[in-house]
Amino acid sequence: MRAFLLGALTGAAFGVVLYKVGATRYSRVMGMLTLRDTKIMKFAFTAIGVASLLYGLAAAAGVAEAWGVVPRVMPYMGAAHLLGGALFGIGLGVSGLCPGTCVAKAGGRGGSKKFVGTAAIAGLLAGVLLYGVLKDPLLQAEVIATNQKPLTLHGVLGLPYAAVALAWGALFVLIALAVDRLTKEKTYEPARPRSGWLDVVRGEWSWVAAGTIAGLLVFLASAQGGYLGFSGALLAVTGWGAHLLGHPLEIVPRINDDIVWRAALIIGVFPGALLAAALSIRSRAAAEAPVPKVLDGAAIGRSFGAATVMSLGALVGGGCTTGAFIAAWPTLSLGSLAMAGTFFVVSMAVANGRMLARSLDLGAAQAAGDHVYD
Amino acid sequence: MKTQVRILVLLTIVALGAGWAALRSGNAVLESRLASSGAPGPGARP
Numbered sequence: 001m002r003a004f005l006l007g008a009l010t011g012a013a014f015g016v017v018l019y020k021v022g023a024t025r026y027s028r029v030m031g032m033l034t035l036r037d038t039k040i041m042k043f044a045f046t047a048i049g050v051a052s053l054l055y056g057l058a059a060a061a062g063v064a065e066a067w068g069v070v071p072r073v074m075p076y077m078g079a080a081h082l083l084g085g086a087l088f089g090i091g092l093g094v095s096g097l098c099p100g101t102c103v104a105k106a107g108g109r110g111g112s113k114k115f116v117g118t119a120a121i122a123g124l125l126a127g128v129l130l131y132g133v134l135k136d137p138l139l140q141a142e143v144i145a146t147n148q149k150p151l152t153l154h155g156v157l158g159l160p161y162a163a164v165a166l167a168w169g170a171l172f173v174l175i176a177l178a179v180d181r182l183t184k185e186k187t188y189e190p191a192r193p194r195s196g197w198l199d200v201v202r203g204e205w206s207w208v209a210a211g212t213i214a215g216l217l218v219f220l221a222s223a224q225g226g227y228l229g230f231s232g233a234l235l236a237v238t239g240w241g242a243h244l245l246g247h248p249l250e251i252v253p254r255i256n257d258d259i260v261w262r263a264a265l266i267i268g269v270f271p272g273a274l275l276a277a278a279l280s281i282r283s284r285a286a287a288e289a290p291v292p293k294v295l296d297g298a299a300i301g302r303s304f305g306a307a308t309v310m311s312l313g314a315l316v317g318g319g320c321t322t323g324a325f326i327a328a329w330p331t332l333s334l335g336s337l338a339m340a341g342t343f344f345v346v347s348m349a350v351a352n353g354r355m356l357a358r359s360l361d362l363g364a365a366q367a368a369g370d371h372v373y374d
Numbered sequence: 375m376k377t378q379v380r381i382l383v384l385l386t387i388v389a390l391g392a393g394w395a396a397l398r399s400g401n402a403v404l405e406s407r408l409a410s411s412g413a414p415g416p417g418a419r420p
Contacts (some may be wrong), residue, residue, distance in 0.1 A: 046382070049386070053386065053389040053390075053393075054386075054389075055392050055393060056389075057389055060393040060394075060396035061392075062396070141399070162393060162396070162397055163393075163397055165396075166389065166390055166393040169389070170386055170389075170390055173383070173386045177379065179385070180379075206375055206378055208378040208381075208382050248400060257401055284413070348380055
């Protein structure tokens with residue numbers, strides 16, 4: 001019960017952050033991938049910077065073991081990062097979603113199409129089941145390495161983790177500041193001017209505030225003995241559900257506190273985003289000219305397909321945008337660097353390719369998104 | 375927003391300073407570890 005509560009609270013807090021910074025918004029994510037609205041990029045870099053500094057400080061002070069905040073390192077899995085990263089990148093570039101934001105978007109009831117969030121969640125679960133079928137063949141074909149090693153950047157450099165993590169954290173804070181200076185950020189005007197701290201909390205959060213809180217949550221998740229990543233959480237929630245139905249999955253053979261914590265993490269994202277949406281100030285456009293949601297079968301199908309591919313890719317390659325990037329890069333794992341590097345290259349290629357092929361009109365997406373909090 | 379950025383920069387400098395001082399005192403944990411318990415599969419997060 002304690003594991004469930006802690007996991008759900010952490011997930012809910014992260015769901016609030018994802019919703020309030022706008023990471024659930026199609027226009028924001030597509031803006032990041034095409035470098036035309038870099039708010040989410042700055043948010044992620046800040047979170048990596050803050051988490052790295054906290055891990056580095058704990059290690060430098062010699063309290064990391066006692067506090068349970070020695071970072072978990074994802075092993076290097078060879079070609080699996082390329083295959084998984086490519087699949088994940090295609091899903092991300094098409095849908096603008098990742099596993100965590102699928103759930104947060106459904107919780108926040110974002111977007112102009114009905115049941116798209118629900119279809120994405122169904123797609124995530126379908127991806128887990130597909131992974132269950134494909135895992136053994138991928139291991140036999142040695143796409144997923146059987147001899148997995150926890151390779152790290154500080155290990156390669158032969159330096160103490162604390163020193164590299166502190167420098168790494170400062171570097172990412174600097175990069176976020178430089179990106180802020182050099183690139184654009186789209187602003188969505190609120191329905192009324194914000195006055196007082198309550199209005200600041202109820203409006204869309206800045207990348208600095210949201211990134212700092214996200215970095216802190218990554219650190220606090222470690223202190224609970226957990227890990228803030230949603231591909232493992234997907235596996236856990238599917239495995240737990242199958243176990244409760246009396247049909248345990250081979251890929252999740254037993255249910256322990258760790259599995260329950262992870263399952264609760266992704267379950268908690270939904271009410272967190274739901275609460276954030278309920279308490280948020282709407283945009284001026286949404287208040288003045290609200291757009292009713294429509295049923296669009298093609299959008300539902302696209303959402304389901306993209307989420308399935310994304311979920312499979314995250315499980316094959318070892319993580320998602322949270323688990324292989326925001327929470328993983330502070331651990332200095334080379335596997336996570338390879339996975340996230342691959343999926344960002346692929347997703348940026350897909351998003352920019354769509355723009356060139358005129359299947360993505362960012363200006364139109366931003367205008368539509370302003371009316372419905374996409 | 376500018377205030378938030380200044381606070382972040384200040385905290386980063388404080389963290390670097392504190393980290394440097396702690397490293398000089400020789401307390402650093404040199405390695406991170408691979409978690410083993412409960413990992414539900416090779417493709418999943420440990």
